[in-house]
Amino acid sequence: MSTLELPRLPAAGPLYRRAALALVPGVGGGRRAAELPDLELVVRDVPVDREHLAGYDRVCGFPLGDRLPATYPHIMAFPLALRLMTAPDFPFPMVGLVHLANRITVRRPLDAGERYDLAVRATDLRPHDRGRQLDVVATASVGGEEVWRDVSTYLSRDRGAGQGERRDRGDRPAPPAPAARWRVEPRVGPDYARVSGDHNPIHTSRLGARLLGFPRPIAHGMWSKARCLAALHSRLPDAYTVDVGFKLPLPLPSTVAFSAAPDGDGWRFALHAATSGKPHLSGTARRE
Template identity: 70%
Template sequence: MAPYLKAAIGLVPVFSRPDHLPDTELERRGVAVDRGRLAGYNRVCGFRLTDALPPTYPHILAFPLATKLMSAANFPFPVVGVVHVANRIEQRRPIDAGETLDLSVRAVDLREHERGRQFDVVATASAGGEEVWRGVSTYLRKERKGGSARGGDRPEPPAPSARWRVQPRAGTDYARVSGDHNPIHTSRLGARLFGFPRPIAHGMWSKARCLAALEGRLPEAYAVDVEFKLPILLPSTVAFSAQPQWTFALHNAGSGKPHLAGTITA
């Protein structure tokens, strides 16, 4: 919770911030996987208990570096004021839990968006000098209203292959195994402060849960892109669907409103 409390100071107008991304790359070398934490993560996200890291797990290992980067005084936006709108993972090969990894994180490509500004946080994991994993998280800083409407004529969602009940504790469970204690996921009060009637599920939990549903059917090396749509309010029932050409999606099981859309490329 402490990084988010520190970052919240940036929401106070008296604190000025630069209008450009810092030319900073944070690194952490020789990172070993805590197998107990990995097992807890696998259980929360639905992965099998194996020695291979889930494709989303290096994101968890790099998350402290990303939080440190975005919480710094020279970062243009407070971390609690940005929205995670998309994520791309490139898994170059399977990663064994016994490997030690060198991690790096940097922010790039600050750009205009119809609702504000966007930027990417690029994280990499290397083993033996070889990059084995890369993640690109796209964040939106909302600065104006308008943009593409989320309602209107929405296509009928595909027939679900599974329905999942996302329990009220999903936010706190994922925070425990991931280290992401953003209060919009763990606190009813924190969620209300940012306009949500109750806590919402982490976007990276929803991505991980979808990939867990496809476990055993994916190639050893692939890229997976997702766009995060409407948040999953806790609790909720969601419908998962996957197509043979490796697209997948999450929708609200009752209303059909979209939560996530993803694509896998070998």
Template identity: 65%
Template sequence: MGTPRETEPVTRTRVELPRMPAAGALYRRALLGAVPGLGGGRRGPGLPAVELTAGGMTVDRTHLADYDRVCGFRFTDRLPVTYPHVLGFPLTLRLMTAPDFPIPLTGLVHVGNRITVHRPITADETLDFTTYAENLRPHDRGRQVDVVLVGSVDGKVVWVGVSTYLGRERKPGGGEGRDRSGRPEAPAATARWRVEPRVGREYARVSGDHNPIHTSLLGARLFGFRRPIAHGMWSKARCLAAVENRLPDACTVEVAFKLPVPLPSTASFAVLPDGGFALHDSRGRPHLTGLVR
């Protein structure tokens, strides 16, 4: 709150892509760029002055059913709140792997996500997507940036997702730990879920997010995790699947990602009286907190 934001472009050049990019090739580019001498280079201080668009995205019902199964949603033609994030994810990945994106993809931590659905979207509709970055700002542990993904049908916006990413950086005089003394008591669990290692592999397959921290023990350890961790957007989707019948047709669902969910582990889900929800580990530490408005 009140943190001054770095200069960002007032106008953006619109770049229309002929098709949705392939996520696998973009991940390979990002991983190679993280190797010294293979193109990592210095990053610019600002945001890319572009917005990328890709149109004509249709829903493969087999893929939708696979996504529903992995995340726990009911099998219907109505798209889950989080599904357009998966459809448009390769476009945002293209934006974040560009040389002028200020933070390397391999250094990004997904710390928050806000989705607004203006009306129900069905599997027989065709979506057009636009993505851009905004609000690059300093953070105690580095810099944060918001990546916006907008879904439209026939020229009307029906879905907007905003993912907040933290690029961790070492700062002079840093190293102070987070104060956990005031952590509130975990709410009573509504349900407990056993999250097996296959969740990382299966969600990677249906989402296109093949970051090795989710699918490989070696990959996780290379980035500082003792074992693979679940995707943050799987955690959000799994929570929303648990309250699917309570979600209004138009709503905003905002989550803050806290501690990662190790694979395997047991997570406790709780529905809160104020419209919120939470996911905690077996020791009561929060994985995720969320709110439906």
């Protein structure tokens, strides 16, 4: 795999325009590569913007402080992921990819005073029963030591291409007893877009959501994960892996039920619709 070292993080605006043009026939929707790019994008010595961190903490429910939430470096690395996934040699249009799962490993506490080397690559293109899936891997290092790793799994839907084994969904189990109920207001969409840099209209615009098949905007999956981790904040160790699967979309506004229970050396948690019990997210947090 080759490495392209950039002098700074790319600006998100032009990349989103490129992503939108990729959906227009005859403009950006030409023939795409068959495989993932054999490339890692790197930016070194990236500082933490403490004002931005405080804004992120407020939107996601974390206490203000100098320790980075596990999900915050995902935001720092997002411009690199955006650059990678909007490039002409990426095999799928970025808009329309479905975020299936996310796994983050924090190897030790991350301090806002540190500077981080960020790297992003795409890997493991494989079949899925609804198309094809891939992983986007992001890492943060300090002094040559990897201190954080993030693996996001995305689905490109294409029933004709699906070759994976179809999962038996079976009957939906009853949701666990909730530990808390949260009202998720419509402002969560634009507020999270502002602090994350992810301005996908499916999260911020009723029209954009409708164009992609949803009657109203839906919450970003990484906001849902961050909100759950904020609820567990005081119970998490210094080094851990938090693994979540994203289930049904969380429409805005909604009332959701959060549940959490000790599970071995960690926690098992979930987010369900408060009234219907439909699942939005399930996950585990385990000591490293």
